[in-house]
Amino acid sequence: MLETLFLHLERHDVVSSYEKSLLSSAMVQTRHISTGQDLVTSGTRPPHSVLLVDGFAARYKLLADGSRQISALHVTGDFVDLHVFLLRTIDHGVMAMSPCQVAYADHDDLKRITEEAPHLTRLLWLSTIVDGAIHREWLVAMGRRSKKSHLAHLICELFVRLRAVERVEGWSFRLPLSQTSIADVLGLSVVHVNRVIQGLRREGLITWVNQIITILDWDKLVEVAEFDPTYLSLRKEPR
Amino acid sequence: MLETLFLHLERHDVVSSYEKSLLSSAMVQTRHISTGQDLVTSGTRPPHSVLLVDGFAARYKLLADGSRQISALHVTGDFVDLHVFLLRTIDHGVMAMSPCQVAYADHDDLKRITEEAPHLTRLLWLSTIVDGAIHREWLVAMGRRSKKSHLAHLICELFVRLRAVERVEGWSFRLPLSQTSIADVLGLSVVHVNRVIQGLRREGLITWVNQIITILDWDKLVEVAEFDPTYLSLRKEPR
DNA sequence: CGGCCGGTTGATCGTCGTCAAGTAAGGTGG
């Protein structure tokens, strides 16, 4: 059940078996959440953080006019909600975008980890820091990239992140998001998202059928996106 | 010299004198950086993190077409660069937007703090987490708010953050950013930024003269911005 | 079978970018 978390943390550094056992004992029962339900409700003060054992989730915020903005996408292995451990009050909702399997880490246990396992603490800290790095990259994409480039960047990022947790097959991966949801990621209208996707298809960069995205020309996609994966810190080194 | 850092951390929880002494001994000499210079250069692997003792700085990224996107604004007291401690490679540049006074924290010393001072570690961790929360709020603003609302939100946020480090006077504060820089924050053209500012002025929400912003109608500004300061975690509680 | 959801396409309208020009302030050198 925790393999994906280990996979996730081990992208950045070695995790000892002692650390793994600490984590295992901090995690309580896994639960199933069905598509469209909240893993986490905005405005609450939960006593635990959520680990996404399997599935896709989106962090979102609803505005007064009913529009929605997705500020993060979480995939298998992501410690979706680790920051609430210190933030206390959760400021955004997190919704299951596919059937999700989740586990919970009690904040008391996490606190104990910070007292007893400094290296593991740093790895967990790093996990929240990488989330921040992704946010910055998204900000750059939203603010200054063309919409085509923005979407291309998103596809590159998701491919790399999913590959790291073994959720790709060749150049294909499953992305269970409707175009409406993609629109809420990119800050666009659905209609326009559709047109941007058509554009990438027309240029032979990707196919996108039945929630399966296949990258046909990685180099060109990277070029359009100006994608540089450094910000994901997928390099194993002492932290 | 470190008062502003303490002010910064004490917004979230009590900092003991032992913890303050640990921090003090981790910080090395302060240095002056003049406007327009980089505090931190993109792509390098610095051995220390930067504390902004006084001044304004902007985290930015340059794209191939020469455009710039600012992904964060840092003010007096911010631990600008703390995440590099674990990220290792810095992915964005940070530029002084005013004359800046900075101090450096060696990563070895920070590591020692994580080994010996769990509560202080959590506070430092929290500081990076709040940065992330701000990024999310900016993403929402970029993606789904009107430009007027986005700018109003930025003004509200800066006011609250600057008040927390005692850099406001009544309803006024100094913001040493040109409209060009504001444009790079909002992801707009300079021309349009100017028009959006005119709009806020015309409606009697703010004045903005010689880098001094004065809020004339806080309630209305908050309403336009849909501003809710929860994400800044300016509440003192055990962490 | 009918309704709903997701994807697709066309037409029209508004926001915002670009180009251009003008003003005001501050800095430098003759």
Place this chain on the structure above:
DNA sequence: CCACCTTACTTGACGACGATCAACCGGCCG
């Protein structure tokens, strides 16, 4: 001290990108 920069702000005109409205198609489910 003035001529001449440069930089920042401002305004107008025009065009492009993207939102909105509307309609249609196909698949899935009750």
